[in-house]
Amino acid sequence: MKNIQKAFSILAITILFAACSTDNSENISGIGNLEIEFDNAYASNDLILGIQENATSNGEILKINSAKYIISNIVLTNQNGAVFTYPKSDSYFIVDESGQAILELENVPAGNYTKVKFGIGIDNDQYALGAENQGDFFVIAQSAGMISGFTDGYTNLSLTGTFTSPTVASETPFMVKTTKTATDSNYREVTLDLPTKALVRTDITPEIHIIADVSKILDGSHKTRLSEHISGSEATINSGEILDLITANLTEMFIVAHVHND
Amino acid sequence: MKKLILIFFFACQFVHAADKDSTYLYHFRHMEFPEGLGKCDACGCSATGGSMGFSSMFNNNFVGLRYFYQSYTSKDGIFDNSPKVDENFNTIQVWARVPVSKKIQVSALLPYHFHTRERSTGDENISGIGDMTVIAMYSLYQTKKDSTVFTHKIQAGGGVKFPTGKYEEANNLGSVNPGFQVGTGSFDYLFLAEYMIKRKNLGLNAMANYTIKTENEKEYQFGNQFNYGTTLFYLFDLKHIKLVPQAGLAGEVYEENTQRHQAVSDTAGDILFSRFGIEAGRKNFSIGLNAMLPISQNLSGGNVEANYRWSVNLNYSL
Numbered sequence: 001m002k003n004i005q006k007a008f009s010i011l012a013i014t015i016l017f018a019a020c021s022t023d024n025s026e027n028i029s030g031i032g033n034l035e036i037e038f039d040n041a042y043a044s045n046d047l048i049l050g051i052q053e054n055a056t057s058n059g060e061i062l063k064i065n066s067a068k069y070i071i072s073n074i075v076l077t078n079q080n081g082a083v084f085t086y087p088k089s090d091s092y093f094i095v096d097e098s099g100q101a102i103l104e105l106e107n108v109p110a111g112n113y114t115k116v117k118f119g120i121g122i123d124n125d126q127y128a129l130g131a132e133n134q135g136d137f138f139v140i141a142q143s144a145g146m147i148s149g150f151t152d153g154y155t156n157l158s159l160t161g162t163f164t165s166p167t168v169a170s171e172t173p174f175m176v177k178t179t180k181t182a183t184d185s186n187y188r189e190v191t192l193d194l195p196t197k198a199l200v201r202t203d204i205t206p207e208i209h210i211i212a213d214v215s216k217i218l219d220g221s222h223k224t225r226l227s228e229h230i231s232g233s234e235a236t237i238n239s240g241e242i243l244d245l246i247t248a249n250l251t252e253m254f255i256v257a258h259v260h261n262d
Numbered sequence: 263m264k265k266l267i268l269i270f271f272f273a274c275q276f277v278h279a280a281d282k283d284s285t286y287l288y289h290f291r292h293m294e295f296p297e298g299l300g301k302c303d304a305c306g307c308s309a310t311g312g313s314m315g316f317s318s319m320f321n322n323n324f325v326g327l328r329y330f331y332q333s334y335t336s337k338d339g340i341f342d343n344s345p346k347v348d349e350n351f352n353t354i355q356v357w358a359r360v361p362v363s364k365k366i367q368v369s370a371l372l373p374y375h376f377h378t379r380e381r382s383t384g385d386e387n388i389s390g391i392g393d394m395t396v397i398a399m400y401s402l403y404q405t406k407k408d409s410t411v412f413t414h415k416i417q418a419g420g421g422v423k424f425p426t427g428k429y430e431e432a433n434n435l436g437s438v439n440p441g442f443q444v445g446t447g448s449f450d451y452l453f454l455a456e457y458m459i460k461r462k463n464l465g466l467n468a469m470a471n472y473t474i475k476t477e478n479e480k481e482y483q484f485g486n487q488f489n490y491g492t493t494l495f496y497l498f499d500l501k502h503i504k505l506v507p508q509a510g511l512a513g514e515v516y517e518e519n520t521q522r523h524q525a526v527s528d529t530a531g532d533i534l535f536s537r538f539g540i541e542a543g544r545k546n547f548s549i550g551l552n553a554m555l556p557i558s559q560n561l562s563g564g565n566v567e568a569n570y571r572w573s574v575n576l577n578y579s580l
Contacts, residue, residue, distance in 0.1 A: 039340075046341035196524040204522075211340075257340055261522045262431065 028110045030202040036074070036103045036116065037207060038095040039257070040067055043215045049097055056219040060165040060226055062174070067097040067214050068144060069157040069250075070121050073189070074105065077115040079197060084109055092126075092137040094144050095212070102207075113198040116208055120250050121156030121178070121187040153180040156187065157250065159217055163235070165227045174226045174235035176217065178243045178250075186247040192256050199261045207260045212253050220249030318359075318541060318550060318577055323367070325358040326577030333569035334441075336562075338381055349379040349442065353392065360580055365401040367417070370394070375427070375444040390428055390444040397421030397452060415458040423450040423473070431480040441566075447478030463497040467510075477520075485517030485530060493537070502544065509538040512554060516561075528563035535571070543579070550575045 040047040042054040047067065054062045071093045074086040086105055093103045126134075131150040141147040146155040157178045162171040178186050198206035218224045222245040226235040229242075237246070318324060332351040337344045352375065359369045373392035378385055399419035405412070427445020454471040470490040477483040493510035512535045519529040539552030554571040561568060 041341060044341060045343040046339060048343070052343075195527065199522055199524075209340075258527055261524070 028112070028201070030110050031107050032110055032200040032202050033205040034076070034105045034108045034113075034198060034200055035205060035207040036105065036118075037101055037209045038071065038103070038212050039101065039209060040095075040097045040212050040214055043213065047097060047214055054215065056215070056223070058165070058219075058223060058225050060163050060168075060218075062161055062163045062218070062226075063171070064097075064159065064161040064214065066158065066160045068146060068155075069095055069212075070141070070146060070154060071095055071103065071118050072121065072126070072187075073117075073119040073123060074103075075117040076108065076113045076198075077117070078111040078113045080111075082111070084111075084113075088126075089135055092122075094140060094146060096144060108200050110201050113200065113206075114194050115191055116194065116198075116256070117189060117191040119187055119189045121247075122154040122180070122185065123187040124185045127153070127180070127185065153185075155179050156247070157217070159214065163226050165225070168227050168230070172226075172230065172233065172235060174229075175238065176246065177238040178247050179238065181239070181241075181243055184244055184247075186243055188247055188251050190251050190254050192254060194256055194259050196259045196261075198259050204261055207262070209257045209259065211255055211257050213255075214253065216249050216253040217246060218249075220252045222246065222249055318548070318575070323359055323361055323580040324548070324577040325360070325580060326356075326575055328355045328357050328573055328575035329353070330355075330571060330573035332571045334566055335569060336379075336566045345382045347379050347381050349377070351375070351377045351441075357575075362398070367399045367401075367419075369397040369399065369421070372426075377442060377444075379442060386442070388430065388442060388444060392427035393423050393445045393450075394426045395421055395423040395452070397454060399454065399456065411461055413460045415456075417454075417456045419454050421452040421454065423452065425449060425478065429478055429480065429482075431482070446475065446484055447480065448476045448483065450475045463499065465495050465497070466492065467495065468492040481522045483520045485519050487517070488515040489513070491537070504543045504548075506541040506543075507538075508540065508552075509536075511535065511557075512537050528565055531559070531561035531563075531566070533559035533561055533568055535568075539573075546579045548577045548579065550577070 042052070042064070045052070045054075047054075047064065049065055049067075051063065054064060056062065072091055073088065074091050076084045076086070078084070086108075093100075095101065095103075131138075134150070138147065138150075141154055146158065147153070155177045157176070159174075159176040161174060163174050164171055180186055192210070194208060198208055200206060218226065224237070224242065224246060226237075229235045229237050237243070318326075330353050332353075334349040334351070336347050336349060338347045339345065353373045355371050355373045357369070357371045359367055362368050372394045374390070375392045376387070376389035378387045397419055398421065399417045401415065401417050403414060403416040405414045407413075423446075425445055425447050427443070427447075429443055429445050429447030451474045452471055453474075454469065456467070456469040458465060458467045460466075468491070470488070473487045473489075475484045475486055489512070491510060491512035493508050495506050495508035498505040498507075513533065515532040516530055519526045534557045535554040536557050537552060537554040539550060541548055541550035543549075550573075552573045552575075556568050556570070559568055
C-alpha cells in the first residue's frame with residue numbers, strides 16, 4: 001500500500017510539472033526582419049560553378065562560370081491581404097552565385113506573410129528617375145559588371161561559361177546578358193505563394209528559401225541553342241528579339257522551397 | 263526499502279528544465295546553405311532509443327547501464343547533388359525497471375548523449391545529459407504459476423519524458439538533421455503496452471508505445487511517434503550461465519514536426535528494423551548485446567538514411 005502511495009505521489013508531481021506550460025499569447029505588432037535566400041540550381045542539382053556539366057534538352061552541355069541577376073521591387077502580402085511594399089530605393093539587389101545569396105530586409109511590419117512578389121531586372125520607373133537618381137545601387141551594379149553606362153541600361157541577368165554541343169566539339173565560351181531593348185525594359189515580375197507563412201515578429205526573422213533554376217534561362221518554355229549564336233569564337237546573346245524570348249523564361253525560374261521561422 | 267531508495271533516487275534526478283534562452287546561436291552561412299531536413303527526435307535526443315524499448319528479455323527487474331550507437335547518413339541540402347553527411351549518435355543510459363508493488367513496475371531512463379557528424383565544413387559535436395523518462399506499468403493480467411502450458415502477461419502504462427536535456431535551436435536552423443540534439447526541450451507523454459507469452463523456455467514479447475510530443479520553448483514541436491516491436495527469445499538455462507538469444511522486429515513511425523504551429527516539410531517518416539541479440543546472465547549480473555538493421559525506411563522524405571544501431575547493456579537483477 002505504501003509503495004502505491006509513493007508511486008502515485010511521483011505521478012502527481014510529474015503531472016504538476018507537466019501542467020506548467022509557457023504562455024504563448026500572440027502579439028503581432030512592431031517591426032522585424034525578413035531574409036530571402038536565392039539558391040541557384042540547375043534542374044534538380046545545386047548549381048556549382050566551373051566543372052559541373054549541365055545538360056540542356058537540345059543536347060548542349062554547359063559549364064557555368066558565373067550567374068548573376070537583379071532582383072528588385074520586393075512586395076510582401078500577408079494573410080489578411082495587406083500588402084507591404086519594400087521601400088523602392090532599398091529594393092534593388094544583385095544575386096550572384098559566387099557571392100551574396102541572401103537578401104536581408106529590415107523594418108518589415110510584423111505579420112504572417114503568405115506571398116512574395118519581386119521583379120527580375122530594372123523597371124521603367126527606375127530608368128525614368130534618370131542617371132543622377134540611381135543611388136548606391138548604380139555603383140554596386142557597376143562593380144558587379146551589371147552596367148557600364150546608364151544609357152546602355154542595366155544587365156538584368158548574366159550567365160556566362162563554356163559549352164559543347166553535338167555540332168560544337170570543343171569548349172566554346174558563351175555569354176547571355178538580358179537587358180532592355182528599344183521596345184522593352186525586359187523587366188518581369190514574379191509572385192510566389194509561400195508554402196508556410198513567414199511569421200515576421202520583433203523576435204522572429206523568417207527566411208524564405210527560393211530556388212532559382214537557371215536551366216530555365218536557356219531551356220525553359222523557349223529553348224535556345226547556343227550553337228546557333230556563335231560569332232567569331234564565342235556564343236553571344238545580348239541583343240535582339242531573343243532577349244524578349246529568354247526574358248519570358250525567367251518567370252519560370254523561381255519556386256519557394258520552404259520558409260524557416262527561426 | 264532498497265526499492266524505495268531507488269525510486270527516490272530517480273525522482274530526485276528530476277532537475278529543473280533545460281536552459282531556455284540560448285544566446286549562443288551559431289549560424290551556418292555559406293553558399294551551400296544547409297537545409298532543414300527534419301526528422302524525429304529519436305535519432306539524437308531520444309531518451310528511449312525509440313523502438314529499442316525499455317525492457318530486457320532476461321530479467322524483469324533490474325538496474326543497469328546501456329550504451330547504444332546509431333548511424334545515419336543524411337543529405338546536407340535540398341538538391342540531388344547535395345553532399346552526404348555521416349552522423350554518429352552515441353548514448354549512455356542509466357536504466358532501471360523496479361517493482362513498486364505487486365502489480366506496478368516503474369521504469370526510468372536517464373541518458374547522456376555524445377553525437378558527432380562529419381559535414382563538408384568540418385566535424386560537429388554535441389554532448390550532454392539528455393531527457394529523462396519515467397514510466398509506470400500496471401500488470402493487467404498475468405497467468406498464475408500453476409497454470410497450463412502457456413503463461414501470459416499483459417501490461418499497460420504511461421510515462422513522462424522530462425526536458426532535462428538542452429535543446430539547441432541552432433541545430434534546427436536549416437540543419438541537416440534536427441535530431442542532432444541531446445534534448446527536445448519539451449515534456450512528452452508516453453502510453454505503452456507490453457505483452458509476453460511464454461511456453462517453457464520459449465517466449466515472445468510484443469510491445470507498442472505512442473508518444474505525444476509537445477511544443478518546446480522555441481515553439482518547435484517534434485511529431486508524435488509510434489514505436490512497436492516483437493521479440494522471440496529462448497532461455498538456455500545452463501549450469502553456470504543463462505543465455506537468451508533473441509530476434510525480432512522493431513518499427514518507428516513519425517508524424518511531421520511543426521514550427522510555430524506550421525508543418526515543417528519532410529519531417530514525417532517511418533522505419534522497420536530487424537533486431538537480434540543475446541543476453542547472458544550469471545547470478546545477479548547480466549550483459550546484453552543487440553543490433554538493429556533497417557529492413558525498410560522512408561525518413562524525412564528520403565533525406566535521412568538509418569544505417570544501423572547496436573547496443574550493449576549491463577544489468578543488475580533486483
